[in-house]
Amino acid sequence: MTYAKPAFRHPDAKTNDVGCTRKDYEGGLSTLCAGCGHDSISAAIIDACFELSIKPHRVAKLSGIGCSSKTPAYFLSGSHSFNSVHGRMPSVATGANLANRDLIYIGVSGDGDTASIGMGQFAHVMRRNLNMTYIVENNGCYGLTKGQDSATMDTDSVSKKGDINPYTPIDLVRVGIEVGATFVGRSFSGDKAQLVPLIKAAISHRGFALLDVISPCVTFNNHAGSTKSYASFREHNEAMPVDFVPRREAITTSYDAGVVHEVCMHDGSVLRLQKVNEEYDIEDPQSALDAIAHHAKEDRILTGLLYIKRDSEELHDVLQTASKPLNTLNQRELCPGSRFLDSINAGLR
Amino acid sequence: MEPKQSVNDFVIKFANVNGTGSASANGMFAKAIFRMGIPVSPRNIFPSNIQGLPTWYEVRVSRDGYLGRRGGIDMMVSVNPQSFAKDVSELDPGGYMLYDATKPLDLRHVRRDIHYLGIPLTEMCLREYSDARQRQLFKNVIYVGALSALLNVDFSILKDLVSEQFKGKEKLITPNIHALEMGHQYASTHFDCPLGIHLKAGEQTPKHIQEFDQILMDGNTAAALGAVYAGATVAAWYPITPSTSVVDAFEKYCRRLRIDPGTGKKNYAIVQAEDELSAMGMVIGANWNGARAFTATSGPGVSLMSEFLGLAYFAEVPAVLVDVQRAGPSTGMPTRTQQSDILAAAYASHGDTKHVLFFPATPAECFSMTVEAFDLAERLQTPVIIMSDLDLGMNEWMSPPLKFDDSYRYDRGKVLSGEDLEAMTERFGRYLDVDGDGIPYRTYPGAHPTKGAFFTRGSSRDEYAAYTEDGDVYVRNMDRLLKKFETAKSLVPKAKIKPAQKPTKDALLFFGTTASPAYEALETLEKEGIHLDTLRLRSFPFTQEVEDFIEAHDRIFVIEQNRDGQMRRLLLNETNVEANAKLISVVEYDGLPVTARKIASVIRGHLGIDNVTHLVPKEKELAS
Numbered sequence: 001m002t003y004a005k006p007a008f009r010h011p012d013a014k015t016n017d018v019g020c021t022r023k024d025y026e027g028g029l030s031t032l033c034a035g036c037g038h039d040s041i042s043a044a045i046i047d048a049c050f051e052l053s054i055k056p057h058r059v060a061k062l063s064g065i066g067c068s069s070k071t072p073a074y075f076l077s078g079s080h081s082f083n084s085v086h087g088r089m090p091s092v093a094t095g096a097n098l099a100n101r102d103l104i105y106i107g108v109s110g111d112g113d114t115a116s117i118g119m120g121q122f123a124h125v126m127r128r129n130l131n132m133t134y135i136v137e138n139n140g141c142y143g144l145t146k147g148q149d150s151a152t153m154d155t156d157s158v159s160k161k162g163d164i165n166p167y168t169p170i171d172l173v174r175v176g177i178e179v180g181a182t183f184v185g186r187s188f189s190g191d192k193a194q195l196v197p198l199i200k201a202a203i204s205h206r207g208f209a210l211l212d213v214i215s216p217c218v219t220f221n222n223h224a225g226s227t228k229s230y231a232s233f234r235e236h237n238e239a240m241p242v243d244f245v246p247r248r249e250a251i252t253t254s255y256d257a258g259v260v261h262e263v264c265m266h267d268g269s270v271l272r273l274q275k276v277n278e279e280y281d282i283e284d285p286q287s288a289l290d291a292i293a294h295h296a297k298e299d300r301i302l303t304g305l306l307y308i309k310r311d312s313e314e315l316h317d318v319l320q321t322a323s324k325p326l327n328t329l330n331q332r333e334l335c336p337g338s339r340f341l342d343s344i345n346a347g348l349r
Numbered sequence: 350m351e352p353k354q355s356v357n358d359f360v361i362k363f364a365n366v367n368g369t370g371s372a373s374a375n376g377m378f379a380k381a382i383f384r385m386g387i388p389v390s391p392r393n394i395f396p397s398n399i400q401g402l403p404t405w406y407e408v409r410v411s412r413d414g415y416l417g418r419r420g421g422i423d424m425m426v427s428v429n430p431q432s433f434a435k436d437v438s439e440l441d442p443g444g445y446m447l448y449d450a451t452k453p454l455d456l457r458h459v460r461r462d463i464h465y466l467g468i469p470l471t472e473m474c475l476r477e478y479s480d481a482r483q484r485q486l487f488k489n490v491i492y493v494g495a496l497s498a499l500l501n502v503d504f505s506i507l508k509d510l511v512s513e514q515f516k517g518k519e520k521l522i523t524p525n526i527h528a529l530e531m532g533h534q535y536a537s538t539h540f541d542c543p544l545g546i547h548l549k550a551g552e553q554t555p556k557h558i559q560e561f562d563q564i565l566m567d568g569n570t571a572a573a574l575g576a577v578y579a580g581a582t583v584a585a586w587y588p589i590t591p592s593t594s595v596v597d598a599f600e601k602y603c604r605r606l607r608i609d610p611g612t613g614k615k616n617y618a619i620v621q622a623e624d625e626l627s628a629m630g631m632v633i634g635a636n637w638n639g640a641r642a643f644t645a646t647s648g649p650g651v652s653l654m655s656e657f658l659g660l661a662y663f664a665e666v667p668a669v670l671v672d673v674q675r676a677g678p679s680t681g682m683p684t685r686t687q688q689s690d691i692l693a694a695a696y697a698s699h700g701d702t703k704h705v706l707f708f709p710a711t712p713a714e715c716f717s718m719t720v721e722a723f724d725l726a727e728r729l730q731t732p733v734i735i736m737s738d739l740d741l742g743m744n745e746w747m748s749p750p751l752k753f754d755d756s757y758r759y760d761r762g763k764v765l766s767g768e769d770l771e772a773m774t775e776r777f778g779r780y781l782d783v784d785g786d787g788i789p790y791r792t793y794p795g796a797h798p799t800k801g802a803f804f805t806r807g808s809s810r811d812e813y814a815a816y817t818e819d820g821d822v823y824v825r826n827m828d829r830l831l832k833k834f835e836t837a838k839s840l841v842p843k844a845k846i847k848p849a850q851k852p853t854k855d856a857l858l859f860f861g862t863t864a865s866p867a868y869e870a871l872e873t874l875e876k877e878g879i880h881l882d883t884l885r886l887r888s889f890p891f892t893q894e895v896e897d898f899i900e901a902h903d904r905i906f907v908i909e910q911n912r913d914g915q916m917r918r919l920l921l922n923e924t925n926v927e928a929n930a931k932l933i934s935v936v937e938y939d940g941l942p943v944t945a946r947k948i949a950s951v952i953r954g955h956l957g958i959d960n961v962t963h964l965v966p967k968e969k970e971l972a973s
Contacts, residue, residue, distance in 0.1 A: 057802060060638070060794045073804060073816070080794035082637060083806040084630070085660050091585075091627040095634025095642060096794070098583045098618040103638075103795050121630070124623040315620075322614040326582040327639035327793065329616055331759050334580035336606050338753045344574065345750035348564035349384070 017053035025050045027074040037189030037215030037230075038068055038137045042075045044192055045106065045135075048199035049076060052246060059104045060096055064089040064118060067144055068110030068137035068215075076106075087118025090125035093132055094315070100325040101316050104203060105132035112142050115151040115170045126181040126208050131314040133202040133209045136172055137189070139217035140228035147220030158225030173306055174292055176210040177285050182309040183209035184288070185242075186302065188233055189216070194304060197244035197271075201305065204244075206266040207314045214301070238295050240304025243272040263308060273305050282307055350462040353443040354545040357387050357412040357552055359423040361500075364436045365489070366429045368400030374489035375406040376745075377514070378496060381506045382410060383565050383747065385550045388558055390416040392744045394941065397590070397683045403432040410548065413872075414555040416747060417865030420944030423546055426492055428470065434458050445544060447492065447499070468495055468535055477531065487528040494532025501543040503550065504533060561749035568741035569645075571712035571751065572671050573598035575719025576643050577606060578753055581669070583642035584619045585631030587650065590683045591739040592673035595645035625650035629657035629668070636667045637805060639764070639793035641723050643669035647739075648677045648690050651697060658732050659698025660807045662830070665780070665789065667726035667762070671719065671735045673742040676940040685940025686739035688861055689911035694734045695889055695919055701827060705733045705837055706889040708860040709741065712748045714887075718842065720753075727762035729837055730791060738910070740862045740942040763790045770797040779803040779814040780826060787833030834890055841888035844895050849880035854903040857952070858932075860886035860916065862942060863908050869945035874952060881906075881952070886916070891924055899926045906952055908935040910943055 013021040025046040030039050049059065056078035063069035065086035072081045084092045093107050114122045114136050125134070140153040147160055151170045158164055176184045183205040187195045195213065202209035214233050216222045222229045227236075247268035261282070263271040273282070276295075281287040288307035295302040322329075353359070365371035372393070379391035390409045396402035409419055424445040427436050433448075433455070440446060442462040448454070450467025459465075470491055474484040497504050508526055515521040536542055573595050576584070586596040600619055607616040622628040628644045635642035646654065651672055661668045674690045676682035694706055705725060707718045715737060722733040763784075770777065770792065777800055780789045789812075792801035803814040809823045810816055817823065859867040864885050871881055884898045884905075899905060899920070905928075907917040914934035921928055935951050937943035 055798065057798050058795055062634075078799060078802050080792075080802050081804045082634070083804065083808070084633075085656055085807055088626060088630045088657065091622065091630025092634035092637070094620065094627075095583060095585060095631035095636070096638040097634075098620070098631070099635040099638035099640030099642070100793075100795065120623055121627055124627065128620075316618075319618050319620075320613075320615050321618050322609050322612065322616050326616065326618060326635075329580070329582060331580055333616065334582065334607070335578055335759075338755050340606065341574075341578075341751050341753050345564050348566045349562065 016050055018055050020050065020053075020056070022046065022050045024056060024078065025076055027072070027077040030071070030074045032067055032070070033219045035218040036067070037139065037217070038071050039074065040189040040192070041135065041137055041195070041213055041215055042071050044195045044199055046075050047192075047196045048203065051196070052200055052203060054104060054203070058102070059106060062089050062093045062096065062105065062107045064109050064113035066110040066113045066142070068108055069113055071108050071137070087113050087116070088121055089113070090118065090121040090130070090134075094125060094128065094130055097130055097132060097315070098321070099327040101131070101321065101323075102325050106203070107132055107134045109134065109136050111136060111138045111140060111150040111152040111172075115172060119151075119170075123175065123179050126176055126179045126210065128315045128318070129180055129182055129207045129312055131207055131316070133199070133205075133211065135199070135211045135213060137215040138172065138212055138228070139215050139221055140226070141217050141221040143217050143220060147217070154227040157227040160220055160223055171292070171296070172212040173210065174289060176212075177288055177307045180208070181210040181307075182207035182312040183305075184307040185210070185305045186212045186214070188214045188237060188239075188303055190230060190234070191237075191239065191303070194239055194242050197242045198305060200244040200246070201242070201265065201269075201271045204265050204267050204269050205308070207309070207312045233301065236299060236301050238276060238300040238302050240276055240302070241274045242304050245270040245272065263305075263310065266310060271305065271308075276302065283309065350443050352445065352464050352545040353423050353441070355423070356547060356549050357410055359546040360407065360409045360419055360421060361424040361426065362408070362422045362436070362439070363406040363426045364429045364432050365404050365406065366431070367396055367398050367402045367404040369489070370486040371404070371406070371428070371489045373514070374493050375408070377507065377510045378493050378502070379408050379745070380510055380565065381497075381502050382408070382548060383563070384506045384510075385503050385548060386554065387548055387550065387552070388412065388414040388416070388554060388747060390744075390746065392418065392740065392942065395684050403429050412552060412554070414558040415865065415869040415945065417862070417867075417869055418942045418944040419869070420946030426496070428488065428492065437463070445546070447495070466499070466540060468492065468532070468539075473531060473535070487524070490525055490528035491532035491535075494529035495536035496532075497529065498533045498536035498542045499540060499544050499547070501547040501549065504529070558747070563747045564750050565745045565747055566712045567594070567743055567745050568709065568712045568715040568737050569594040569673060569743060570598040571715035572645070572719045572735065572737065572742070574602060574751065575716040576669070576723075577602045578716075579641060579720045579723035580759060581641045581643050581723065582617050583631065583635040583640050584617070584644065585622050585628040585635075585642065586619075586644050587622050587625045587628045587646065589625070589647050589650050591675055591743045592645040592647045592650070592671065594743065595671050595673065625653040626657060629654040629670070632668050632670075633657055633661050633666050636726070641669075641727075643671065643723070645671035645673065647673050647675045648693070649680065651690050651693055655693075655697040658704060659700060659702050661732045662698065662702050662704065663700075664805050664807055665730040665791070666805070667730055668732040669719070669722045669726050669735070670732060671737060674736065674738040676938070682940045684739070686862070686942055687910050687938060687940065688736070688738055688863065689915065689938070690736065691909075691911065691915035691919055694736060703834055703890070705729065705731060705841060707733065707735045707842060708887050709735060709737055710861050710864040710885065712741070712746050713751060715741065716751050721842065724760040725837075725840055728760050728840060729788060729833060730762060731833070736861060738862055763788055765790050765792050765796070765801060767797045770800040773800065776813070777801050777803070778812045780810065780829070781812045782829050782832070786836045787829045787831070788836060838890050838892050841890065841892065843892050844887055844898070845885040846894060846898060847883045849882050850875060851880045853880040853882055855880070855956070856882040856884065856898070856902045856905045857908060858884045858886065858898075858905050859908040863910060866943055866945040866948055867908050870948035870952065873945065873949045879952070879956060879958070889919065889923070891920065895920070896924045896926050899924060899928050899931065903931060904933060905931050906933050906935045906955065908943070908948055910937055912936060912938045
């Protein structure tokens, strides 16, 4: 059940460029377990949309099935939302986007929804470079059915029952870079400083933006021996800090030291990031794959913006669809009328 | 045996090897007859193969305008040694066998009761052409030329057709006409032309054929045009025989009609999906967002789409699906026809799910019903499935010209615009039954800054789209969906009822491509003094007339092309009449379109009347 939140608003609450307060981006009360990483991600989405001054009704939220896929009920209640079927959100998002290219599409999925039942659709939506943000709330397990391993569970990670996972994990960011996602980031639900700017950048990106967000399952996958627990993740995280500067704001950096790399986004905003080493070119897919693999070998999980292709053709460019959304075309524009049918008939005689 | 005699009423079958270019030559032969103003219905009987396996093309010429399969073959054009034995055995007594006489006839396959016409096709080609490909292709053109002499096909029409076919490739016209002439000349000099069976232009045709300047078109193209006319902007699909040409044709017409002249950009989007699940997901996403979207598939695709069809039913999202049925189960016979997805489509998906089905019987109905399907899907906010089949979808049918009424306006259903929402004082309830017809109001994403947003889900929800596990609220919603299905009965295309010449308690009930042979069988039986009322189903849910019709008759033969009598079962399930004893199943499911002869014969059997004629002898008279 989605619980309503009290409607109280602080009179001094800060408003953004479109006159909304942060509260305008909230949703119903979460029914997930207390401490669930997913709720932190919902909060980060709320912050990102508020800070980007997005009009809530111009967002369409999409999800599949699972704990993660419930979360669109917990943010942006002023947006339409489509909680579809298990593993099939990418196709629904594709259809929705084809119908109206002017909305902002935010998809939320889980590791079961994405890496198992939805692996096919996940791969193909990236191939097509659909203009959307796709957030995987990745906890390595199936929460709603009580803790079975998922396909992103690391080899040798120990389940709550004590079973050791013998299978190879699917690394979503590597899959994403391989098959055509044009913005690939990884983050941690507990790292708001990194996650919020990453979400902002993902939304501003034109094309398919994948965010693999490690989000520990407090109930079924947060014990010693699990590689997706809060403790384990914090210990192994190799974070590349990120800062996002919207187009209208002056650039000020929150990072003093290290190598700061600036990426000018398609809409004029700027993504600033600090890389783990200078050799790594985040606009080169092979370089990104090598860096991710190198860190994985060292038992480190590289987070931050891992790969970006800035000037890519999203699906509408490839299909050469009109700039006017297809769902706004009327009968006069679409229906050829009886005269054309006469010429069709004539050709069939 | 005397050679068969018949003017404008015979069946000719071509036995070819797949991938040898026979399809276009055979198509030209049928089209020439059509242009002569003589009713003709060609059918491709092809293998699931690109090259090498036997393939057939059956052309029925029917003075009386019957377009279904008659049954029986009067002339065989045999250019495939692989299938020769089978082809010989299929001919009716008195029939003609045109064969390649380059090699002598195999005496094991000689029948005394048929007439052989040998033409050395291979030899003629070897002599005339040096290129292997040409030797292959022109063999087909030569036998069409021979047939023009043997059957009286208007030679000038054949020449016109060649010119039209090779428009833009002019240098191919002369050699093709030369090949036609070679065949014509050979036949004229070696045989008494025309044969006993032949064509005659200017003969009287039945009124329903005369009334219109007929066209020749396939159902898939017609359905695609229906989608264009209905304003579909999104098509998502996965290739599958026999539905592939639906989206191919949609794309072809969109390229002509939907390119913005100013920008060169497309007012449509077509995506070849990774599978049928995804295709249906895209259709649902686009419809949810206010675009008209559709997909086309066949049986295996319907199985895969079932999950999404259930979502669309329950979450109340419009969707249009063209199901071009083929022989199942599983992969079945992919290139053969059947009407065997009835139950799978009617109840696609788990839980209590039902879908609106349309049953077109002609290309004209494929067109008009597809247009109508988009309206109804949006009016009812549910999937509408158009139940075509391979015979209708992929074969060319004579049809009255397609018609479109320019004063007709799309019905986009109950959609609240931004202005509607702005003017609303009460709270928007996505699943509230405001009008008492079970159909709620919906909004498109982005319509209004603060009102009208809702959460679409496949899980149980209340009237305001909030998740609920409250049993009473769930039942209320399920009952409203049922009420909506009742409302559908007043909106779907009505059944066509045709009373017999004399009052009777016996009737025929059929749908889709079974209609043509069924009407023909009916006329045959009528001449024998057997009177039957008929009902042609055009949609599900069943309308009141269907129940009344069943009520009013004692015996109703339900004719369909599947093993289990699926439509009969659906009628028993979904009507409120006691019909188990009344509904008698007449089924044909060998993958070929059911014939009029077969239907008439089965009905006679049921009525205890011995078949009047045994058209095919039980044992073939074989030469020693």
